[in-house]
Structure formats: C-alpha cells, structure tokens
Amino acid sequence: MTERLEIKNLFKVFSSTPGPALAMLAKGRGKSEIFEKLGVVVGLNNVSLSVPQGAVYMIMGLSGSGKSTFARCINRLNEPSAGQVLLDGRDIVPLGEAELREVRRTRISMVFQHFALLPNKRVIENVEFGLKLRGVAAAERRRRAEEVLSVVGLARWGYHYPHELSGGMRQRVGLARALATDADILIMDEAFSALDPLIRTEMQDELLRLQRTLNKTILFITHDFQEALKLGTRIAIMSEGEVVRDGTPQSIVLEPGSDYVAAFTREIDRSRLFDARLAMRPAEPVLQSEQGTLVSEAGGFGFMLDGNGKVLGVLDAIELGRARASGEVGTLSTDYVSVPPGAKLIEVARSYRDGRPIAVVDDEGRFIGSLGADDILARIASTAPQTVTGERHVQS
Ligand SMILES: Nc1ncnc2c1ncn2[C@@H]1O[C@H](COP(=O)(O)OP(=O)(O)OP(=O)(O)O)[C@@H](O)[C@H]1O
Ligand SMILES: [Mg+2]
Numbered sequence: 001m002t003e004r005l006e007i008k009n010l011f012k013v014f015s016s017t018p019g020p021a022l023a024m025l026a027k028g029r030g031k032s033e034i035f036e037k038l039g040v041v042v043g044l045n046n047v048s049l050s051v052p053q054g055a056v057y058m059i060m061g062l063s064g065s066g067k068s069t070f071a072r073c074i075n076r077l078n079e080p081s082a083g084q085v086l087l088d089g090r091d092i093v094p095l096g097e098a099e100l101r102e103v104r105r106t107r108i109s110m111v112f113q114h115f116a117l118l119p120n121k122r123v124i125e126n127v128e129f130g131l132k133l134r135g136v137a138a139a140e141r142r143r144r145a146e147e148v149l150s151v152v153g154l155a156r157w158g159y160h161y162p163h164e165l166s167g168g169m170r171q172r173v174g175l176a177r178a179l180a181t182d183a184d185i186l187i188m189d190e191a192f193s194a195l196d197p198l199i200r201t202e203m204q205d206e207l208l209r210l211q212r213t214l215n216k217t218i219l220f221i222t223h224d225f226q227e228a229l230k231l232g233t234r235i236a237i238m239s240e241g242e243v244v245r246d247g248t249p250q251s252i253v254l255e256p257g258s259d260y261v262a263a264f265t266r267e268i269d270r271s272r273l274f275d276a277r278l279a280m281r282p283a284e285p286v287l288q289s290e291q292g293t294l295v296s297e298a299g300g301f302g303f304m305l306d307g308n309g310k311v312l313g314v315l316d317a318i319e320l321g322r323a324r325a326s327g328e329v330g331t332l333s334t335d336y337v338s339v340p341p342g343a344k345l346i347e348v349a350r351s352y353r354d355g356r357p358i359a360v361v362d363d364e365g366r367f368i369g370s371l372g373a374d375d376i377l378a379r380i381a382s383t384a385p386q387t388v389t390g391e392r393h394v395q396s
Contacts, residue, residue: 003086004217005051005074005185010083012043012069012241018081031240043069043078045241056211056218058228060264061238067221070238071189074219075108076100087185105134109183111174113190117162123173124149124158130181141180148176151210168199172206179214188220192227204230225264229273237261249273269346271380276348277341279379280360280369286320289329296320297370301357304332309366311338311359341368345376352376 013021021040024033031042044066051057059067072078074085076092084091092103109130117126124145131141149158152172162170171192178186192200204227211218222228228235229249237245237252237260245252245261253273256262283295283303292306294315302320304312313332315323323329338361339348348358348371358371 003050004053006086007047007049008084010044010047010073011081012073012078013040013081014043015040022082042241047243049236051217053217054215056220056232058232058235059221060228060235065238066241067238068189071187071221075104105181107183108185109178109181111178111188111191113193117173119162122159122161126173127176127180144180148179152176168195171203184216186216186218190221225268271346272344274345274379276339276343276360276371279375280371282369286324287327294323294329297357299357299372303367305367311367314357345380349376
C-alpha cells in the first residue's frame, strides 16, 4: 500500500548554493560544523517519514530542531534542497507553480500557531479566503464557509470580526479555514501552543472529535509530549534537523534510546500510558489435574484454568503450596480481580484490592498473565525499563 504522505531523504540547507553543505552532510558532517565552515544553516538533514492515511503523526523537538522547516518543506513554503515529498506516491518537489498551487488548495493545508487572520475581514470572509483564491464562486464558498464554521462550533460568529473573538475562537477560525479547502492532509504547526491550558484542552478534544468523522491525515507539531500522547498515534522526535526517534508513544517512553529523547518523556504520567499487557508477567504451570491447569503467579497465588484457559478460581499461597506437595487442588476462591490487557495501569491500580491477585484476561475470558502491586508500581515509576526487566529476573 502506498502511504498517503511519504517523505524520503529530505534535506534543507538555507542557502542559494546548497551543494557544498549537502556534500558535507553526505560525509556525515553535522549541522554546527557546517555552519562554522560554510556559514550556512542546515534546516533538515536526511529526513524520511511515512504517514499513513488517517494517522495523526506528531512531530516534536526542541526549538530550532527543524520542525517548522519540515512542515514548510512539505508544502514547499520552503523549497527542499534535496529529497522527495510523495503524495500518494507522486513526488511534489519537481512540480511547477500552477500544479503546486493546486496541491496547496486541494491536498495540503496548514494551520499556524498564530492564525494570521485578516483583521478587517469578517470571520466568514477569513474562512472563505482560500476558496476565493481558488476561484470558487461566491455563493458556493459562502455555503462551504458556513458549513465548516458550524463544524468548529462557530456557526453564529461568521459576521463578527476577529478582534471580537477570544484566542480559542480565533484558533477555531484558523482550523475552519484549513478545513474549508477540503484538503485531506492537515499540517498543524504548534497550532494550540499559544492557548491557555483550558482552551488548549478543549481544542485538543475538538480536534479528536473532528478527526473521528473527517479522517484526515494530520502532521501535528508540538513541544508538549502530553499533547503528543493525547492526539497522536505516532511520534517523530527531531534534533539538529534530523529525526532521531520515531515510534508509538509507548515505545518511545519505554525505549527513548538517548538522553535527548528521554528528556521529553520524563514528566509523562506512565500510569495513563502503559497498559496491563506491558506490566503483566506470564504464569508458570504448577500442575495438571482433570479440572485443568494450575498456574502460579508472581504474587504467590495460583490460578486454576480450565481446558480453554479460562480462570476457574484462585488459590492463596498456602493452598498453592499444599497443592504442589499433594498434587490435589483444594477449594478455589473467586477472590481475584480481572482486567483486560489494554487497561491502563491507572485503571488497574483503581481496581486493585488489598492482597487480591490480578488476572489479565482477554476478550474471550482467557487468562494471559497476572499483575502484582509491585509490577504496577515498577512500571509507573520506571525511567529505564530494561533495569526493571533485569530486577524481575533476580526476584523470581
Ligand atoms: N528562513 C531561514 N533562513 C535561515 N535559517 C532558517 C530559516 N528558517 C529557519 N532557519 C533555521 O533552521 C533551523 C530550524 O528552524 P525551525 O524554525 O524549523 O525550528 P523549529 O523546530 O520549528 O523551532 P521552534 O520550536 O522554535 O518553532 C534553525 O536553526 C533556524 O535558525
Ligand atoms: Mg517552529
């Protein structure tokens, strides 16, 4: 399957003669060395990224790492110095002015941090702006603008001026303007960063709600890992013009791979990110009886499973010891908690009852692992998960 948007080996050197800098990059020289030797700034250094249809791809990185340059190279507000930007497999880098204009109007639209609304035009005229440029007839563009204004919850505000709106409402106008063009790819460059926290949360929720019906392909730039977790299905982290880490939020937090990436994840609430599957341990079979299989879990309890792997009941540590010794399974209790593998650790922690074992159970009710309070705590507190795995070996 071709990806909706695929970036291949993209370079940006801010110079009218990028050749020498590109040659140095090819030899593995870095951004700062090139600046010292040639006095030119490297914006992007060999960036490749695949964005599937419908994805919300988050781009993160410190200030100056190249996020905006990346966004601007995709719709060629900045001209790439080398590389490809493939839209459904077609490279848009070689396109001429007219074709490029068409791409910007129909395929890719951009939402900026400061929406740059035209202050002396009414809200609805601001929303129509792109359509007007595109030559859409007046009645049709008015209809379309009214439609998208109601989509972003501003149906009644079309005939007001931008200064009569709050910051959050202006953000919505910017979003409406991007949506009005019907472009299927949205690039949002720190679109919510200037908003105060409550409005920001509201806009994030709004975007998630819209995305469920619009199903756009979104590249969203942010400084904020919490925002990246909330909105994104994948995160790419940039440094010095390069993508230094790329993956699912959970995998990035688990294995940052460098201090630079780890610094972004440090404040993350792991209890809301990690799920039961990640923290659980497999159980060890202890004995087989005609009832089924008795397995021991990390907390010292035993779970009795039927032939299909479903939990029949639980034995406490003493009874488990007895069963081990005698080969006879005593009376099973139902005093355990079960959670699905996708349950976030915060939910697991809430269902935890003092001393009771926790079984991780799939959709069909089959036992797949167990969790103790220490597993939950270790994952929530972890900054270096490899160590946690190591400790686990020592304990068991
Ligand atoms: N027009 C330009 N001319 C020269 N250098 C530029 C230009 N635009 C950006 N740069 C440089 O490119 C690098 C990346 O800048 P960019 O704006 O992409 O960073 P960013 O990650 O978006 O930062 P921020 O988080 O502050 O928005 C920086 O070193 C910057 O100085
Ligand atoms: Mg920027």
